[in-house]
Amino acid sequence: MAPxxxxxxxxxxxxxxxxxxxxxxxxxxxxxxxxTTVLVFYPFAFSPVCTExxxxxxxxxxxxxxxxxxxxxxxxxxxxxxxxxxAHLGVDIEQLSDFEPKGAVCRAFxxxxxxxxxxxxxxxxxxxxxxxxxxxAPSPSDLPGANLIFDHLG
Amino acid sequence: xxxxxxxxxxxVGPEDHVRGPRGAPLLVVYGxxxxxxxxxxxxxxxxxxxxxxxxxxxxxxxHPRAHAASAxxxxxxxxxxxxxxxxxxxxxxxxxxxxxxxARAERLGLDVGRFDADRRSDAVAARIRExxxxxxxxxxxxxxxxxxxxxxxxxxxxxxxxxxxxDAD
Numbered sequence: 001m002a003p004x005x006x007x008x009x010x011x012x013x014x015x016x017x018x019x020x021x022x023x024x025x026x027x028x029x030x031x032x033x034x035x036t037t038v039l040v041f042y043p044f045a046f047s048p049v050c051t052e053x054x055x056x057x058x059x060x061x062x063x064x065x066x067x068x069x070x071x072x073x074x075x076x077x078x079x080x081x082x083x084x085x086x087a088h089l090g091v092d093i094e095q096l097s098d099f100e101p102k103g104a105v106c107r108a109f110x111x112x113x114x115x116x117x118x119x120x121x122x123x124x125x126x127x128x129x130x131x132x133x134x135x136x137a138p139s140p141s142d143l144p145g146a147n148l149i150f151d152h153l154g
Numbered sequence: 155x156x157x158x159x160x161x162x163x164x165x166v167g168p169e170d171h172v173r174g175p176r177g178a179p180l181l182v183v184y185g186x187x188x189x190x191x192x193x194x195x196x197x198x199x200x201x202x203x204x205x206x207x208x209x210x211x212x213x214x215x216x217h218p219r220a221h222a223a224s225a226x227x228x229x230x231x232x233x234x235x236x237x238x239x240x241x242x243x244x245x246x247x248x249x250x251x252x253x254x255x256x257a258r259a260e261r262l263g264l265d266v267g268r269f270d271a272d273r274r275s276d277a278v279a280a281r282i283r284e285x286x287x288x289x290x291x292x293x294x295x296x297x298x299x300x301x302x303x304x305x306x307x308x309x310x311x312x313x314x315x316x317x318x319x320x321d322a323d
Contacts, residue, residue, distance in 0.1 A: 052296045055215035060290065066155050090215040143295035150158035150290075 005119045007110045007134035014129045015108040019096035020079040027072070027096050032129040036069040038149055039125070040093070041111045041118035043140045045077045045085035053120070053143050058091040060146050067153040069124075072096050076103050076117055111136055120144065124152050156287060163292040163301045166207045169281075171236045174205030181317050182301040184211040184289040187223035187243045188250065192298045196244045198310055202318045208240060209285040211297050219250035222273070224282045226255045229273035233264045 008014070019027040031037075042053060054073055057064075064071055073095045075082060082095035098105045098118070106112035111121040120137040122144055133152035137144055163182055166172065172180070181199075183206055185192035199206060210227075212220035223243050230239030242258045243250070259269040272278055289299070293306055300307045302317045310318075 049296070052213070055213045055217075056290075056295060058215050059213060059286065060158065063156060063158055090218075145160075145293035145295040146290050147158060147160040147293055151160050 004138060005111055005113065005121070005136045007121050007123060007136045008108075008131050010131050010133055012131045014125050014131065015105075017105045017108060019074065019098055019105055020100075021094065021096055022079050022083040029129055032125045034127050036067070036127065036132075036153065037125045038064070038069050038071045039074050039096075039109070039123040040071060041074045041106060041109070041121040041123070043075065043113070043117045043120060045075060045081045046088070049141055049143060054091050054093055055089060057146055057149075058089075058093055061092060063150070064153070067150075069149075069153050074098060074105070074118060076106065109134075113140065122149060124149065158287060158290055160293065161288075161291040162304060163306075164288040170207045170209070171231060171240070172205065172207045173237055175203055176205075178203065178205035179303065179317050180205050180207060181313070182207045182209065184209050184285070184294045184297060184299045184301075186210075186212050186217055186220045186297045187227070188212075188217035188220040188247055189297045190247070193244050193247055195298045195300075195310060199318075204318050209289060210282045211286055211289045211294055211299070212282065213297065221282065222252070222255065223247075223250050224285075225273040225278050226258070226269075228278045228281055229269045229275075230259065230262065230264060232272050233269065235262050235264055238262050 014029050014032050016029055021027050057071060071093050073093050076098045078099045079097040082097050086095050103112045106118045109123055111119045113119045120140050121135060123134045124132045126132045135144060135148060166180060181204055185208060210224040212224045214221055227236055227239045227243060230236055256266055259266045296308055300313060302313050307313050
């Protein structure tokens with residue numbers, strides 16, 4: 001079994017990143033500035049466990065918004081696959097693709113699984129684009145509850 | 155603002171729906187009537203002597219009728235028919251549209267007009283939301299999730315055997 005990954009710890013400034021977003025300019029570190037962001041890294045579009053995770057977070061979007069937090073799903077599939085996945089699930093959480101160079105952003109955040117996909121991980125950044133809290137699940141099948149995010153949103 | 159930070163699973167109280175042998179250790183199940191894994195869990199729990207409290211955890215994305223089904227169970231509870239409706243919902247999860255819910259209510263001998271008003275009521279919606287939020291705070295991240303002695307499980311096989319084979323003697 002691969003050793004557990006260590007995501008970028010609290011206090012670190014988010015790295016320079018570029019993630020494809022559907023129908024728009026790439027998502028970069030500038031998009032993290034000035035607001036609270038939750039990056040939800042997950043292994044694969046259309047895998048059953050991810051379905052539950054994003055669906056449950058989707059139920060709580062009002063509560064995240066009340067706390068000024070915006071959620072994004074991040075995975076290594078192409079943006080077309082991620083958008084199809086989002087539409088298929090019926091969730092409103094915008095998806096960001098780390099497709100090319102594959103896994104570069106996941107690696108920069110310390111959450112790239114040796115298998116070439118994101119470990120299931122959560123990164124909360126503050127308006128200063130610094131990591132407020134980060135968490136990598138012990139295994140891809142381990143689902144982090146939304147409570148863990150709310151613990152770090154104040 | 156509702157607090158959604160981590161907390162222990164809410165204690166079972168008089169408002170909860172509980173069945174199973176008195177005195178047996180209690181399992182708290184968070185489930186969704188449209189979730190096939192919840193139906194499978196239900197099928198495994200029925201023949202064993204387990205004491206179970208059921209709480210709603212409907213996830214609308216992917217399960218568009220889960221919330222309506224939970225509301226139907228809560229509305230039936232207001233006519234003392236929670237478990238009868240619960241079983242009827244899990245028995246036929248492919249039929250959860252409004253006419254199917256009315257037919258179940260009728261079959262169970264409920265006052266269908268009252269059932270229909272109750273299932274659309276704010277009080278029922280608030281109760282389901284309360285279950286959902288309590289589950290979120292306790293770390294529910296998939297359905298079904300079980301709590302036994304305060305511990306969280308997503309796999310029935312990992313639950314200590316005493317919860318599944320209570321011997322009153």
